[in-house]
Amino acid sequence: MNDKLSAELYERAKKHLPGGVNSPVRSFRSVGCTPRFIAKAKGDRITDVDGNEMIDYVCSWGPGILGSADIRVLEAVKTACDDGLTYGAPTKREIEMAELLAELVPSIEISRLVSSGTEAVMSAIRVARGYTKRDKIIKFQGCYHGHSDGLLVKAGSAALTTSVLDSAGVPADYSKHTLVADYNNEESVEKLFKEYAGEIAAVIVEPVAANMGVVLPKDGFLQFLRDITTKNGALLIFDEVITGFRLALGGAQEYFGITPDMTTLGKIIGGGMPVGAYGGREDIMRCVSPDGPVYQAGTLSGNPIATAAGLATLNILKEDRDIYKRLEKKTEVLDEAIKSASGGRVHTNRVGSLMSVFFTKEAVTNFESATSSDTEEYAKYFKYLLERDIYVAPSQFEAMFVSNAHSDEDLNKTCDVIKSYFG
Numbered sequence: 001m002n003d004k005l006s007a008e009l010y011e012r013a014k015k016h017l018p019g020g021v022n023s024p025v026r027s028f029r030s031v032g033c034t035p036r037f038i039a040k041a042k043g044d045r046i047t048d049v050d051g052n053e054m055i056d057y058v059c060s061w062g063p064g065i066l067g068s069a070d071i072r073v074l075e076a077v078k079t080a081c082d083d084g085l086t087y088g089a090p091t092k093r094e095i096e097m098a099e100l101l102a103e104l105v106p107s108i109e110i111s112r113l114v115s116s117g118t119e120a121v122m123s124a125i126r127v128a129r130g131y132t133k134r135d136k137i138i139k140f141q142g143c144y145h146g147h148s149d150g151l152l153v154k155a156g157s158a159a160l161t162t163s164v165l166d167s168a169g170v171p172a173d174y175s176k177h178t179l180v181a182d183y184n185n186e187e188s189v190e191k192l193f194k195e196y197a198g199e200i201a202a203v204i205v206e207p208v209a210a211n212m213g214v215v216l217p218k219d220g221f222l223q224f225l226r227d228i229t230t231k232n233g234a235l236l237i238f239d240e241v242i243t244g245f246r247l248a249l250g251g252a253q254e255y256f257g258i259t260p261d262m263t264t265l266g267k268i269i270g271g272g273m274p275v276g277a278y279g280g281r282e283d284i285m286r287c288v289s290p291d292g293p294v295y296q297a298g299t300l301s302g303n304p305i306a307t308a309a310g311l312a313t314l315n316i317l318k319e320d321r322d323i324y325k326r327l328e329k330k331t332e333v334l335d336e337a338i339k340s341a342s343g344g345r346v347h348t349n350r351v352g353s354l355m356s357v358f359f360t361k362e363a364v365t366n367f368e369s370a371t372s373s374d375t376e377e378y379a380k381y382f383k384y385l386l387e388r389d390i391y392v393a394p395s396q397f398e399a400m401f402v403s404n405a406h407s408d409e410d411l412n413k414t415c416d417v418i419k420s421y422f423g
């Protein structure tokens, strides 16, 4: 393995970027090695500056459902570029995108484009508060919803009804409006609705949690959230930044048949460009400025190039009728290889083309069981794979993403490496 040039760039990067990176997980800190600096990517392969060509299961943390540099998406971007990069005025493609979202995503009648998942979630919560005229929200321990102040909150150690900040620089007052419940634990949600009756604006949840590793909702959990929010006049927000267009064209809400009031999107919707979106029922979304009193704006929102990349990607997914079946099959191949080779030493969670290998013997159903994983063992596994040109997430608590570009040959190669690790 040669990482000489990456190591040199990392030293140089650390001088002028925090941790040498523009987003923390890229630094490879949790696995204790030097991050690879990437030169290019094509299909299911990603190539670093030292010329190592690796099979990519990070897929830019989710956007790359078609693999990298899909020629159809590139063409759409190049064509759009010729007409100028940004105007700050409405364009036809933005209507096409809103129409497509209304067609594909069950909960969405009206939507607005933003430039990241963080922005989508932050804005959706503001709308939920404006619509219900209530302040408090419930989120789940281990679910990630971007880095806005009010969401960097975790459960306090004393009781489930106290919450504490998860980052420096956030005023303590912010945590008091964010209540933290336990994923897959209905009682923890009931308790909060009882204690804060009439005060809860919304419950926000990743319908499949994918930021503590992949954790599936247990049977009935999403229906329970649907019922308890309706009963209490609160909104249900599905954060589908990862699951949107990944589990199905209509996301987890289509996959599980549960329709939330609002949905946030990101990652795949931008086709590799910075895009997020939030949307929902018409009566809720009419609260958004300039139709209503909830202010939200963006200089580059609905950017013509980003919208072109997103539209091209969504239209490819829409026209490829059995793509989700193929994605699931590919992922199953990896899952089966791990299960048979590991002899019960790990636990895998999988849905569609999302998967996690937890280095624990416990079934992983929430934050507590996810964090029972042996992260040092994961770091060993990560390095073993990396040295053999298999690029998976440099953290136990991130998903493994499978794309349409993963070839049978590369999947088999990956299975062989995994088998030799556990062998």
Ligand SMILES: *Cc1c(COP(=O)(O)O)cnc(C)c1O
Pocket: 115, 116, 117, 118, 119, 121, 144, 145, 146, 147, 206, 211, 239, 240, 241, 242, 266, 267, 276
């Ligand atoms: C990635 C992610 C976000 C944040 O999106 P950014 O584009 O990184 O700001 C929010 N919610 C979920 C579920 C995510 O996976």
